Amino acid sequence: MHAVNDPAHPSPHLGGEPVSPDGYKPSLTRAMPQSRDNDEHPGRPAVGQHPDALERCKPHHEEMTRWRQDLHAHPELGFQETRTAGLVARRLESWGIEVHRGVGKTGVVGVLSAGASSRRVGLRADMDALPVVELNRFAHSSKYHGLMHACGHDGHTTMLLGAAKVLAQTRRFDGTVHFIFQPAEEGLGGAVAMMEDGLFERFPCDSIFGMHNRPSLPVGHFNVKAGAMMASAASWDIHITGYGAHGARPESGIDPILVGAQIVSNLQAIVARNVRPVETAVVSVCQFHAGDAYNVIPQTSRLAGTARAFSAEVMALIETNMRRIAQGVAAAHGATASVDFRNIFSPVINDPNEAEFAAAVCEELVGKERVHRNPPLVMGSEDFAFMLQKVPGCYLNIGNGDHEGGCEVHNPSYDFNDAALPLGAAFFVRAVERKLSLLHAWRGA
Numbered sequence: 001m002h003a004v005n006d007p008a009h010p011s012p013h014l015g016g017e018p019v020s021p022d023g024y025k026p027s028l029t030r031a032m033p034q035s036r037d038n039d040e041h042p043g044r045p046a047v048g049q050h051p052d053a054l055e056r057c058k059p060h061h062e063e064m065t066r067w068r069q070d071l072h073a074h075p076e077l078g079f080q081e082t083r084t085a086g087l088v089a090r091r092l093e094s095w096g097i098e099v100h101r102g103v104g105k106t107g108v109v110g111v112l113s114a115g116a117s118s119r120r121v122g123l124r125a126d127m128d129a130l131p132v133v134e135l136n137r138f139a140h141s142s143k144y145h146g147l148m149h150a151c152g153h154d155g156h157t158t159m160l161l162g163a164a165k166v167l168a169q170t171r172r173f174d175g176t177v178h179f180i181f182q183p184a185e186e187g188l189g190g191a192v193a194m195m196e197d198g199l200f201e202r203f204p205c206d207s208i209f210g211m212h213n214r215p216s217l218p219v220g221h222f223n224v225k226a227g228a229m230m231a232s233a234a235s236w237d238i239h240i241t242g243y244g245a246h247g248a249r250p251e252s253g254i255d256p257i258l259v260g261a262q263i264v265s266n267l268q269a270i271v272a273r274n275v276r277p278v279e280t281a282v283v284s285v286c287q288f289h290a291g292d293a294y295n296v297i298p299q300t301s302r303l304a305g306t307a308r309a310f311s312a313e314v315m316a317l318i319e320t321n322m323r324r325i326a327q328g329v330a331a332a333h334g335a336t337a338s339v340d341f342r343n344i345f346s347p348v349i350n351d352p353n354e355a356e357f358a359a360a361v362c363e364e365l366v367g368k369e370r371v372h373r374n375p376p377l378v379m380g381s382e383d384f385a386f387m388l389q390k391v392p393g394c395y396l397n398i399g400n401g402d403h404e405g406g407c408e409v410h411n412p413s414y415d416f417n418d419a420a421l422p423l424g425a426a427f428f429v430r431a432v433e434r435k436l437s438l439l440h441a442w443r444g445a
């Protein structure tokens with residue numbers, strides 16, 4: 001929150017509804033009875049109680065940058081985040097936060113309560129890295145060949161840690177915060193693992209928030225979308241069986257590579273010809289494996305890839321047509337094909353009220369014109385979707401900007417932009433302070 005009319009801290013907020021100041025300006029508080037952000041309190045502000053959450057997070061920027069770059073240098077794959085989880089747990093404990101380790105294998109949950117309210121907010125970050133060979137050559141490049149934080153989860157973990165530190169120091173809220181550090185977001189089922197381990201039974205949440213960096217969005221900007229925001233995802237394999245032969249005698253075999261190539265071409269017809277043009281879907285072939293020798297037509301080949309859609313109906317249509325094409329094309333060549341189609345992620349669907357709340361928090365931090373409420377749909381997927389099916393909440397995007405290494409996520413030259421760290425931390429801090437506002441409790445509401 002920024003101090004309205006405080007010349008020492010000019011507001012970045014260039015429009016929109018008034019927001020309340022805190023204890024610095026009690027007279028302004030009374031002048032704004034319509035404010036919905038009632039966390040002001042009487043008395044003098046203590047050290048670290050700056051009214052602007054961003055200002056309270058900025059002193060930690062250097063430290064957060066060190067944490068982030070250390071995590072980047074030590075990436076760990078899903079469910080193997082023992083070093084990362086250990087660091088997270090020890091830091092939370094050092095700030096007086098109650099820590100629960102091993103929630104969903106390598107997940108960590110921190111519990112921080114203040115006041116007497118029973119209201120609870122969940123904040124979630126992911127911790128895992130990817131099997132990517134990093135091409136960056138800066139000092140904090142991955143120390144482990146073939147492993148890389150290519151999706152910025154090092155930054156997500158750090159932003160939530162920064163928020164935890166600030167909230168533990170300032171405690172300007174009334175209720176309980178659950179800091180959820182999730183393992184294995186990259187397709188290995190970390191969210192579900194935590195939920196199957198009783199995440200929301202042991203740590204109930206009235207609302208939940210998470211965020212992902214977005215490379216094409218400038219630093220200081222947020223995308224917040226009500227409703228469907230990210231696609232559902234399926235992983236699929238097509239196993240083709242032909243008949244192995246000498247490479248010089250193709251007439252004696254059935255070539256599973258030729259069949260596979262035909263299937264690759266024909267799969268493109270699903271999005272082009274089967275999905276309604278006003279719907280959105282992706283079918284990508286990402287693997288084609290066959291053969292081991294220069295002179296052997298192999299017996300089998302395998303295709304694998306991903307499919308994305310925003311509704312269960314479109315995903316079912318993709319599966320049906322994939323089976324028809326794979327089996328039909330294989331039969332046309334005298335081969336056989338089997339399809340293994342696995343729905344792994346649901347679409348990310350934000351609760352409209354929580355999305356409106358999150359957008360208002362972002363506007364408070366960076367101003368209305370830097371918060372985009374109707375961004376394009378994201379074809380990527382995210383297992384926070386499963387948490388959003390249990391608890392109303394919002395997933396948002398924070399700008400990763402345009403800088404060295406500012407290419408798309410999952411690229412070997414990607415790097416999280418440390419300039420975004422205090423902004424992300426400040427979002428989490430203000431989301432808590434507004435959801436669990438102090439005045440709400442004082443009024444006995």
Ligand SMILES: [Zn+2]
Binds near residue numbers: 150151186409410
């Ligand atoms: Zn990713």
Ligand SMILES: [Zn+2]
Binds near residue numbers: 151185212
């Ligand atoms: Zn990611």
